[in-house]
Amino acid sequence: MTNKMLHTCIRVQNLDKSMAFYTKALNLKETRRKDFPEHQFTLVYLAFEDGGYELELTYNYDKAEPYEIGDGYGHIAIGVDDLKASHAAHEAEGYNVTKLMGLPGTDPTYYFIKDPDGYKTEVIQN
Template sequence: MKYGGYEMASKMLHTCIRVKDLDKSLKFYKEALGLVETRRRDYPEYKFSLVYLSDKEDGYEVELTYNYDQEKPYDLGNGFSHIAVGV
């Protein structure tokens, strides 16, 4: 890919989505989309967990962020967190 006259190597790494119900979300991504859990990181001292899922074909991942004390459902404006691109 070229940008600003320079040749760049880049790759989409993951998309992060905040979820209110981790178990329900995992069931959807695994059963409906066929993704598999590749890694999980729990941070109880900060009250959140990260779960990564992938289709294992191209390495692209969906990162689910579960905040333990989130009481209200996320909406279209605050449920998306970030995308990660490797360059």
């Protein structure tokens, strides 16, 4: 039997804002969408161009208040070929990003960017 990771689900309050963030800031592409208007929710799956592991955005139509992320949420992580250029581009676009960071005693190898709902994505140097 072979097991593999399929997707991570996050709940979003504004699907349009979230789609704009994940497609523009992180270069993910919509792979499929499932609308369930009779049950008042939509699922959108995003992945990189080469496919594989997906991010599922769950949008519930009637959610008026922001989701509470809580202190147990970790983060999503993606790898980039040029960390400094990616960081500079995200800053220039006005995204909520941290400074470049590294583990104690190491050069910077990552930073975090937040989506419209406050979820963090770690951007790591490949």
